[in-house]
Amino acid sequence: MASHEMDARKERILRxxxxxxxxxxxxxxxxxxxxKYETSLSSATIRNEMSDLEELGxxxxxxxxxxxxxxxxxxxxxxxxxLGGTLPQNPQARAFFSQRVRQMxxxxxxxxxxxxxxxxxxxxxxxxxxxxxxxxxxQLVPMPRGxxxxxxxxxxGAIRDTVIHVSESLDGDALYAISRMLxxxxxxxxxxxxxxxxxxxxxxxGGDAQVxxxxxxxxxxxxxxxxTDTVTVGGSHNILNYPEYSDVxxxxxxxxxxxxxxxxxxxxxxxxxxxxxxxxxxMGMPEMADxxxxxxxxxxxxxxxxxxxxIGPTRMPYGSVLSALSAIGGALSxxxxx
Numbered sequence: 001m002a003s004h005e006m007d008a009r010k011e012r013i014l015r016x017x018x019x020x021x022x023x024x025x026x027x028x029x030x031x032x033x034x035x036k037y038e039t040s041l042s043s044a045t046i047r048n049e050m051s052d053l054e055e056l057g058x059x060x061x062x063x064x065x066x067x068x069x070x071x072x073x074x075x076x077x078x079x080x081x082x083l084g085g086t087l088p089q090n091p092q093a094r095a096f097f098s099q100r101v102r103q104m105x106x107x108x109x110x111x112x113x114x115x116x117x118x119x120x121x122x123x124x125x126x127x128x129x130x131x132x133x134x135x136x137x138x139q140l141v142p143m144p145r146g147x148x149x150x151x152x153x154x155x156x157g158a159i160r161d162t163v164i165h166v167s168e169s170l171d172g173d174a175l176y177a178i179s180r181m182l183x184x185x186x187x188x189x190x191x192x193x194x195x196x197x198x199x200x201x202x203x204x205x206g207g208d209a210q211v212x213x214x215x216x217x218x219x220x221x222x223x224x225x226x227x228t229d230t231v232t233v234g235g236s237h238n239i240l241n242y243p244e245y246s247d248v249x250x251x252x253x254x255x256x257x258x259x260x261x262x263x264x265x266x267x268x269x270x271x272x273x274x275x276x277x278x279x280x281x282x283m284g285m286p287e288m289a290d291x292x293x294x295x296x297x298x299x300x301x302x303x304x305x306x307x308x309x310x311i312g313p314t315r316m317p318y319g320s321v322l323s324a325l326s327a328i329g330g331a332l333s334x335x336x337x338x
Contacts, residue, residue, distance in 0.1 A: 006056065013038060013049050014058055018070045018078050022315045025243050027067025072280045072314065075292070079277045079318050087323045093118055094327035108232050111308065111332055116235025119324060121312035122258065123234040124293075126268050127300070133191050135219075138183045140166075140175040140211065148175055150214050154191075160221070164214030178211060194219045231264045244290050244313045253287040267293050268307045275322060280314055292316055296325035299333040308332065 016037035017028045030046040038046060050068055053059045058077070059068040070078075097114045108127050115123035134155045141149040146168040151161040166175070186194050198212045198219075236258050245251045257263050267283060276295045283293060288311070295309035308329055310321055 009041075010049055010053055013046060014053055014070070014074060015078065017050075017053075017059065017068060018074060018315075021069055022317050025313075025315060027062060027069050029067045070315070075279050075314055075318075079279065082319050082322060083275060083277065087326050088319070090320070090323040090327040093324035094331050097328045097331050107332075107335060108230070109234075111328075112232045112234030114234075115308060115310060115325075115328060116238055118328075119310050119312075119321060120235075120238055120241070121310040121316065121321075122236055122238050124264060124267070124295075124307075124309045124311065125232045125234070126265070126307045126309075127230045127232070134188055135183075135186045135191070135194055138179055138186060138215070140179045142170075142172045142175050148211075150211075150218060152215070152218055155188075160218060162214065162218050162221075164211065166211055182215070191219045231261050231268075233258050233264070239291075239312065242313050244315075250290070254291070257285060257287050267309070267311075268295060273297065275326070277318065277322075290314060292318075294318065294321050294325060296322070296329040298329040298336070300336050306332075 013033060016033050020028045020032060020036065030043045030050060033046050033050075034041060034043045050059060053074075054061065054068060058071055058074040060071050061068050096118050097111070108125050112123045112125045115125070135152060136155050137151075137153045139151045139153075141151065143149055143163065146165055147163055148166045148170075149161055150164050170178075186197065189197065195216050198216045236255060239245050239254055240251055245254060263285065266285075267278065274297055277292065279292045280289050283291070290313060291311055292314045293309055293311045294316070295307045297305045297307055300306050308325055310316075310325065312321075
């Protein structure tokens with residue numbers, strides 16, 4: 001008489017079914033499991049175990065055929081086992097990400113693109129609020145006709161630049177001297193403090209007030225941008241490559257969610273966790289009932305955490321996705337900390 005409780009054999013068979021379904025998106029039969037995974041067990045024995053797993057709520061039978069597909073309950077068990085163990089290293093993901101991102105100026109945008117390219121899923125990167133961004137360096141680069149390129153770098157690695165007007169009497173050496181003086185005085189100060197301090201310096205610098213005004217305006221712009229969370233999406237249409245989303249209405253509903261930043265932000269809300277996996281209805285979005293979202297955190301500056309994640313079908317290979325995001329999160333933490 002078959003056992004209706006989860007045991008080691010049932011767990012092995014369930015894992016095999018999930019692994020096969022992830023690869024093929026086709027219902028899995030007992031002969032497939034017997035031939036590819038559990039060669040020591042007969043098809044009849046595996047059929048009995050699959051019947052028990054169906055009664056336990058881990059498998060579903062979409063058609064009259066003998067093939068089964070994993071349920072959301074099965075994926076949850078699968079993911080919880082992965083999160084309870086040690087994730088394998090993924091140097092390929094880290095190398096791909098680092099090479100791809102360093103070729104582009106905008107780290108966050110290129111991060112989303114790189115993650116989507118590597119995983120073949122839709123990628124989401126969240127940059128957190130950074131209310132205490134601090135100036136690391138400030139540089140004025142001479143340009144023709146009384147102009148200079150102002151570059152501000154913060155302690156998180158964020159770089160912003162703008163062209164400002166300066167006195168035509170200021171040559172490269174003078175601009176370098178001003179850059180050094182301002183960096184010494186403003187280094188380690190928050191953007192808010194920089195704006196307040198520039199008023200006092202304007203009296204000392206006389207005719208160079210244009211320089212200070214340009215710095216104040218750029219600092220104010222950076223402060224406004226850093227006061228809100230930002231979400232960047234890469235590979236929006238990758239989901240269309242999977243048979244689950246061949247239905248036009250289902251695909252349209254999925255893509256509409258990606259355009260609503262507030263809904264995307266909700267996927268990243270919750271406790272500060274190194275990893276998070278939400279499967280189907282756990283996301284609380286009907287449009288994503290057949291999807292899962294996997295996220296990993298990364299560090300930005302002083303105690304701030306952002307998140308990288310992928311959205312894909314519930315049958316995604318959670319182990320490889322988690323290890324890839326772990327590697328990518330580590331690489332992104334290093335880049336933004338340099």
